Amino acid sequence: MRVIRSVKTMQRLVAKARRAGKRVGFVPTMGALHEGHASLLRRCRRENDIVVLSIFVNPKQFGLKEDFAKYPRRERDDKKLAKREKVDIIFVPSVKEMYPEGYLTYIEVEKITKVLCGKSRPGHFRGVTTVVGKLLNIVMPDALYLGQKDAQQAAVLAWMVRDLNFPVSVRICSTVRETGGLAMSSRNEYLTADQRREAAVLYRSLKEARQSVIAGNHSVAATIGKMRSRIRRESSGRIDYIECVAADTLAPLKRIQGKIIIALAVWFGKTRLIDNIIVRA
């Protein structure tokens, strides 16, 4: 397993591999790896000759009052997990390597970045699309692996890849959950034991909503209303949003129809958790 910190070296390495006819798979992360990441790496390993993992806590996707400084960083543990999952190359650039002095260029996806998390985190998705655009040019992968847990991020990046014609196929992988149902996230470790127990209500409320849609209830207001009461009743979580949107365009829905995503963001103390479920109605 090689650890690469320079853009140029990474590009040279991958260009060589591609000329040799190797298929390159890529899992971009911010580190603090957990079983969710591991599941992306496993699928990437199965489907490619070379597995590249990037670890970069991207300052441009954090708001001024967000948790950039305290976001967990533990390169040593991450390397162990990467080795276990048979990663070939870890790309770990510094902030200066990614954003050298005089940096001026941004990739922005309009409209679908202004809903859901985009409302409470202005500028967040511009940071995400910019860094992933850069990483695609650096790693030049055949396939890009993203987690469904960050549903809007996955949709926005798929849109960017399509619009800008990046020669890569996007693979979205199911959310991995803790035993209680809480979606795996590097931010879960901010939670107290009580909050962690309480936060399991998020997935319960999503499953209940899905059941109710499958049973024939197609009202967005009623679905969201029920989720709201349940979360309030069973936890101390403060709801940022709960929404039903079209799965591909993230357009808000009046009635539940077609392939949709029910998505939510809820604060537990100072920690903002997100989760979602896909429903076909």
Added chain:
Amino acid sequence: MRVIRSVKTMQRLVAKARRAGKRVGFVPTMGALHEGHASLLRRCRRENDIVVLSIFVNPKQFGLKEDFAKYPRRERDDKKLAKREKVDIIFVPSVKEMYPEGYLTYIEVEKITKVLCGKSRPGHFRGVTTVVGKLLNIVMPDALYLGQKDAQQAAVLAWMVRDLNFPVSVRICSTVRETGGLAMSSRNEYLTADQRREAAVLYRSLKEARQSVIAGNHSVAATIGKMRSRIRRESSGRIDYIECVAADTLAPLKRIQGKIIIALAVWFGKTRLIDNIIVRA
């Protein structure tokens, strides 16, 4: 010489060529090819195994009141010139192929796009960087050839390539001029015979400015002042801007120092012409 209209076909073709170890050079244009383009194609031919020329009048880089509709289009003549210059592949996509329904993604370079032409053409460079970013992902060239005539465009694109880590080297080629000195441009054909004769004053004023800088005059105000008077005295041109900026960052200068660009934009009737000269002081 192959003419390709589909993104997918273009990507497949180039991926194959690159796997075979071929070096790909790329000249992006809006067609209406002239000797300026021919000089880019010749250098591209000398330095690469495969020469790709794109012809695409990009609606996103024209303002609402600009000349998108009347911009000259003549695919047949362009193909003749391309054949003469031994182009291997012409990529000629439709607007719908480049911007399919629901298109949402833009690449933007900040700051250096707000000066010079960026001031009079808001949104113009966002259109340029977006389309060239797409074309780089579609053509995947080793080298990109741009004309120095569009000095700001070349600087902005070089900045984008650097910032977003596109794996391509940018080659900027000297301006080609008509006998009188007027810089070659597809827009020159909008000019009447009188305007064309008058417009030669632009290059005369740039050369005079360079002479004066070389002779030791490092005052920006005096340099621009002299150019202004000359253009007013010797033509009917209406000056949009004349500026002295740093060659790499396009930062406006108080005193002429280092490698600089003297750049201008002047209207002749309804036609806006640009030109520039590089000076080392």
